[in-house]
Amino acid sequence: METEHAAGYLVSIQTGRPQRLDFKGRCVSSAINKTPRSGAVPVRFRQVDGDFQAEPSVHxxxxxxxxxxxxxxYPYWEDRLGIESRPGLFGENLTVAGLHEEIVCIGDKLRIGTALLEVTEPRQPCYKLGAWLKQPKLPLWVKETGYGGYYLRVLEEGAVEAGNSVELQRHPLQVTVKEAFDVFYDRSPGWSAKAERVLAVEALGADWRQALRKRFEKGAVVLPVELPEQA
Incomplete structure (x- = not known):
């Protein structure tokens, strides 16, 4: 691992509870509507304190x-969606300055406040993100760009607060979140080598690892955007 260095800062913290969300005339449950939190917020091994999931089996x-x-x-999505953004609009718990998908790598460790976090896998959005922002094509646009954020596991519980610096410890294999995301939709002849590079990162999340291995078994096919909901 490379030495830790300041790579950005925590802009805001958001948590939410399941609420009703309209989708094509029917109600579905989602906790994508997050509320800003102030002060120091505990980060637990399984979630940010006060955050809940509508579907715990996939969240x-x-x-x-x-x-x-x-x-x-957010400036990109403001232009693409024609809306005004705010921290938490994409359903994230932590909004950071810097540290986007083409900078952060799977297995990178992030020290924020007293918590130590590890990057595990890209966020794969489903229809609920589109329903929330009233743009049904949004999951496909995230597929095109890879601009959907990413997940973290908690190595050390602690508290985080807006304004905290983010200290980054780089994983030696340096497989970016964007690279791991793009592998899902790659149909080129060299796909398997790219997938092997992603699978070599021991910190890769179990769901992502399993899905890539299934592609090895079935061949390089494009996965549907409606993967288990991670909105």
């Missing part, structure tokens, strides 16, 4: 305890 847990999103991506 939260050790590999997806925290969802992080870079504020650097």
């Amino acid at each position: 939260g847990g050790p590999d997806k305890a925290v969802l992080m999103f870079s504020a650097d991506r």
